[in-house]
Amino acid sequence: MNTVEIRDVEKAFSDTPVLKNISLTVHKADIYGLLGPNGSGKTTTLRILLGIVQRDRGTVTVLGMDPVASAAALRKIVNALPESHGVYGWMSPQAYLCFFAGLYGVLLNSSDCRHRLKQVGLDPNDKRPVKTFSQGMKQRLGIARAMVNDPEILFLDEPTNGLDPRGRREIHNLLLALNRERGVTIILSTHILDDVERLCNRIAILDKGKVRYEGSLAANQQAGSVRYRFHLEKDSEIASSWSYPNIVILERNNGTITCLLKNMSPAEAIKKLVQDKVPIVEAERLSGGLEELYFNYTAAGIS
DSSP states (O other): OOSEEEEEEEEEETTEEEEEEEEEEEOTTOEEEEEOOTTSSHHHHHHHHTTSSOOSEEEEEETTBOTTTTHHHHHTTEEEEOTTOOOOTTSOHHHHHHHHHHHTTOOOOHHHHHHHHHHTTOOTTOOSOGGGSOHHHHHHHHHHHHTTTOOSEEEEESTTTTOOHHHHHHHHHHHHHHHHHHOOEEEEEESOHHHHHHHOSEEEEEETTEEEEEEEHHHHHHHSOEEEEEEEOTTOOOOSOOOOTTEEEEEEETTEEEEEEOSOOHHHHHHHHHHTTOOEEEEEEEEOHHHHHHHHHSTTSOO
16 A cells, blocks of 8 residues: 555646646655645645645545545644744743644653654753744754654655755754654655755656656656757767757757757767767766756746
8 A cells, every 4th residue: 555645636726727637656654755836736735635625536545544534533643844834932842842742632741842852953951932943943843743643644845945054954854864763754845956856765746737757766867857068079060950859959059069868878878979970079967867857847947
């Protein structure tokens, strides 16, 4: 049984389609990234998985259960941290955790609270009101709050939004520890590609309500699209006809051609071009990996 299954799901608000026949699969202990521009359907997908929003069509299972029909049962074994989760600023961190634990029917004593605060890198003896915390500290506290019921799945919406580089790296390390040490499946929605490269093993790219790509991040860092600039022998010219569907010319400029390699390794591309007597003297990698994959599968990408 997969941890999450979405099949042929559609959703519209006021007759405006938001999700268009999407299908996704999340495996146990994945850190799964939902990527896409603003308005692509990421947050709506998370809300459907949490049972907050009802789908119009299709099937959804979370740990084998329908998130709407089995909302009460799932609430005990999943949890979420929305993008704007807010805090009760007058509370101490211990009081804040105990309050939210009670909403899940979990009784935490003072020792339990201190232990959980320490787990997310906060001072367990800090009694200052939460309103005095930095944004990074509030985000850590939010993750501790989302872990009060020891969920099997943790849903996160833009978990590092608004954090400085140090704060983002601290949250990265915390989420990786939760996944590796406790086996928590994490599903995060974000448009920050660095977060995905640092955290995720599998991804889905959404754009305009459709899933444009789903698969292993590691595999695509090897087999996805990469830009290369090929430097040619002096005074060489490239014929206007170009019969390489996986080597797309983006620019010709003064002895160089800039190409997009689609599902073809640089070594294979260079070997093919040299065999066909394209006069390459140097190959320069410009970009690749997730960034190139993302722009290829979204409306902002290279057509």
